[in-house]
Amino acid sequence: FTFVPLKRSPTTPTRLFSDYVPAPSPTGPGTLTLLGAGPGDPTLLTLKALQLLTDPATLVVSDRLVSRPILDLVKGNLLIANKNPGCADLAQNEIYNWCMASLSLGKNVVRLKIGDPFIFGRGGEEVLYFRERGIEPVVVPGISASLAAPLLGGIPLTHRGVSNQIVICTGYGREGTSPDLIKYHPEQTVVFLMAIGRLRSLSERLIKMAGYPRETEVGIVEKAGCEDQRTLRGNLNNIADLAEAHEIIPPSTIVVGGVCAVLESGMLEKKDGLKLLDGEIVDLAESKSKEILSGEVDRLRKELEEKESALRGMQ
Ligand SMILES: O=C(O)CCc1c2[nH]c(c1CC(=O)O)Cc1[nH]c(c(CC(=O)O)c1CCC(=O)O)Cc1[nH]c(c(CC(=O)O)c1CCC(=O)O)Cc1[nH]c(c(CCC(=O)O)c1CC(=O)O)C2
Numbered sequence: 001f002t003f004v005p006l007k008r009s010p011t012t013p014t015r016l017f018s019d020y021v022p023a024p025s026p027t028g029p030g031t032l033t034l035l036g037a038g039p040g041d042p043t044l045l046t047l048k049a050l051q052l053l054t055d056p057a058t059l060v061v062s063d064r065l066v067s068r069p070i071l072d073l074v075k076g077n078l079l080i081a082n083k084n085p086g087c088a089d090l091a092q093n094e095i096y097n098w099c100m101a102s103l104s105l106g107k108n109v110v111r112l113k114i115g116d117p118f119i120f121g122r123g124g125e126e127v128l129y130f131r132e133r134g135i136e137p138v139v140v141p142g143i144s145a146s147l148a149a150p151l152l153g154g155i156p157l158t159h160r161g162v163s164n165q166i167v168i169c170t171g172y173g174r175e176g177t178s179p180d181l182i183k184y185h186p187e188q189t190v191v192f193l194m195a196i197g198r199l200r201s202l203s204e205r206l207i208k209m210a211g212y213p214r215e216t217e218v219g220i221v222e223k224a225g226c227e228d229q230r231t232l233r234g235n236l237n238n239i240a241d242l243a244e245a246h247e248i249i250p251p252s253t254i255v256v257g258g259v260c261a262v263l264e265s266g267m268l269e270k271k272d273g274l275k276l277l278d279g280e281i282v283d284l285a286e287s288k289s290k291e292i293l294s295g296e297v298d299r300l301r302k303e304l305e306e307k308e309s310a311l312r313g314m315q
């Protein structure tokens, strides 16, 4: 890892992510970066991510869920793993083989992962795999869908007097198992990733085994940060039926708890045209802001290119 020290000491120079510039090595293996892509909107990428993705000399090995507008930024070669549910281990081996082959040729590789690499993304496993083979990956954080999707769907994960703690869970454990649920706590928000496929049984288990009241609010944000984002609101009693009726599909983030109702009216409706209605589905506002935002990506890219060519001129 590259750890970023919290304080600069006068004697030890701080190594920031921004200091990390991958350079092809003719003598040894290339560098490997595990890179978080955020939830899907390219304007939510870090500047570090933009810099790495637009390096034409870099091979990008991406997971399937990374959005098209982000993949479109890649200037070098791009490989996308066919990691569908049920054949993930096979695809994971393929990813390792692609990365190792390029690294051993001295090529720099970016392993692009949805959201944040260390939140339900096998990021830790990948670090251990490459470390065992003599390559120490640099890990660059991304905005996790577990935090961004609720926000983009108009759900604050904490809210004074409503929720003072957040639990992030997966709907599926290893080999399809259902992870243990935490007992109901009225001031807790629970965020479920990878759980749409078993929403009905999850809702029933929350009520019957974890003591959740049937009326507990639930929000689902599908494809957050993508052009076709949708938000669905309901409660534990009706959410599975509503999701079925509206054909909600992965990738979606499920939020359970009182916070789902906090911004139900008012602010967002007026500001962004985003309307949250009980049991109704809403599309992300048809917004001019989308065009403005994608213009912003082009502007940033240009700025980066200019800086790079100015730097090259100075060398
Ligand atoms: O229903 C849903 O909402 C989630 C469906 C979904 C799953 N994986 C998925 C998604 C998102 C998607 O495909 O869009 C998609 C998924 N699962 C996972 C990843 C990240 C990765 O593999 O790099 C991804 C994204 C892959 C990609 O973007 O290409 C990771 C994953 N799946 C799983 C686990 C848990 C584990 O292995 O211990 C973990 C590891 C989490 C961690 O790092 O802690 C387990 C899982 N996820 C899932 C299943 C059900 C498989 C089936 O249905 O046959 C299963 C069970 C299994 O594979 O043995 C479902």
Ligand SMILES: C[S@@+](CC[C@H](N)C(=O)[O-])C[C@H]1O[C@@H](n2cnc3c(N)ncnc32)[C@H](O)[C@@H]1O
Pocket: 038, 039, 040, 065, 113, 114, 115, 116, 117, 118, 119, 120, 121, 143, 144, 145, 146, 149, 192, 193, 194, 195, 221, 222, 223, 224, 225, 226, 250, 251, 252, 253, 254
């Ligand atoms: C394997 S997990 C990876 C999580 C990722 N590492 C992160 O930090 O966001 C995949 C799950 O993340 C959630 N997810 C990813 N992208 C999403 C998006 N654009 N909108 C809503 N949920 C998303 C879904 O719950 C999906 O099943």
